Amino acid sequence: xxxxxxxxxxxxxxxxxxxxxxxxxxxxxxxxxxxxxxxxxxxxxxxxxxxxxxxxxxxxxxxxxxxxxxxxxxxxxxxxxxxxxxxxxxxxxxxxxxxxxxxxxxxxxxxxxxxxxxxxxxxxxxxxxxxxxxxxxxxxxxxxxxxxxxxxxxxxxxxxxxxxxxxxxxxxxxxxxxxxxxxxxxxxxxxxxxxxxxxxxxxxxxxxxxxxxxxxxxxxx
Amino acid sequence: xxxxxxxxxxxxxxxxxxxxxxxxxxxxxxxxxxxxxxxxxxxxxxxxxxxxxxxxxxxxxxxxxxxxxxxxxxxxxxxxxxxxxxxxxxxxxx
Numbered sequence: 502x503x504x505x506x507x508x509x510x511x512x513x514x515x516x517x518x519x520x521x522x523x524x525x526x527x528x529x530x531x532x533x534x535x536x537x538x539x540x541x542x543x544x545x546x547x548x549x550x551x552x553x554x555x556x557x558x559x560x561x562x563x564x565x566x567x568x569x570x571x572x573x574x575x576x577x578x579x580x581x582x583x584x585x586x587x588x589x590x591x592x593x594x595x596x597x598x599x600x601x602x603x604x605x606x607x608x609x610x611x612x613x614x615x616x617x618x619x620x621x622x623x624x625x626x627x628x629x630x631x632x633x634x635x636x637x638x639x640x641x642x643x644x645x646x647x648x649x650x651x652x653x654x655x656x657x658x659x660x661x662x663x664x665x666x667x668x669x670x671x672x673x674x675x676x677x678x679x680x681x682x683x684x685x686x687x688x689x690x691x692x693x694x695x696x697x698x699x700x701x702x703x704x705x706x707x708x709x710x711x712x713x714x715x716x717x718x719x720x721x722x
Numbered sequence: 723x724x725x726x727x728x729x730x731x732x733x734x735x736x737x738x739x740x741x742x743x744x745x746x747x748x749x750x751x752x753x754x755x756x757x758x759x760x761x762x763x764x765x766x767x768x769x770x771x772x773x774x775x776x777x778x779x780x781x782x783x784x785x786x787x788x789x790x791x792x793x794x795x796x797x798x799x800x801x802x803x804x805x806x807x808x809x810x811x812x813x814x815x816x
Contacts, residue, residue, distance in 0.1 A: 657813030
């Protein structure tokens with residue numbers, strides 16, 4: 502396996518574990534608090550985790566060394582490519598839905614419940630565009646959703662007595678930056694940039710892991 | 723009813739009561755009432771509810787009545803502290 506693919510696989514698997522852990526803690530907290538935002542965070546991070554596992558699997562298939570690929574029949578190579586394409590689309594869709602769910606959760610909390618029906622319709626219509634355009638568009642949609650989440654975090658941190666954790670905010674900012682880099686990598690088809698984007702995204706999840714572990718050990722101040 | 727009390731959730735009030743009981747060890751109703759900022763009528767209702775759930779227990783010695791946390795109440799408070807920390811991290815309040 503190529504080293505780049507191995508790194509991508511490792512980073513994605515670790516990010517997926519953090520996302521699933523965050524989802525579990527949100528689910529656990531929701532049993533006590535019963536908040537729609539926590540529910541959205543739980544579902545959103547679960548979808549992210551599943552998506553990241555799928556993407557890790559894709560990087561394993563697409564990162565096979567040339568000698569292994571050339572040893573395969575045309576039919577096997579074709580089915581690999583179809584599988585990779587399907588996995589990439591599933592990953593992008595899951596990511597987009599995940600950030601949409603989290604953004605809707607915060608929107609419902611901040612602005613009321615009228616936003617909840619319009620946003621999923623946008624995701625469905627997005628899924629109808631062609632494959633390459635879909636990748637670019639979905640990254641754009643994710644960037645907008647992440648920017649919205651970061652904005653909500655800043656609002657909650659600065660006003661209304663809310664105490665949005667700096668570590669969580671940093672995590673969302675890093676994931677936002679990662680998606681900016683990933684978008685550029687899709688536009689210029691640069692694998693190096695893709696690796697950088699994946700690494701920055703991992704740092705975001707690492708920041709989230711620090712927060713989850715700290716909240717589990719320390720408790721509120 | 724005070725403005726602050728109106729905005730508190732039932733969970734928040736229960737937590738305030740449990741924290742007061744924990745801090746006192748064996749808490750008298752007047753101390754809990756002061757710490758939880760509740761009317762006597764409402765405090766009795768909440769204390770009965772928490773006793774029924776097995777989170778606190780009452781001891782009566784003559785005229786004196788005190789409340790203390792049960793083991794179930796202690797573990798509930800620990801779980802709640804973790805949940806509260808997580809919830810606050812995402813900008814939410816209990």
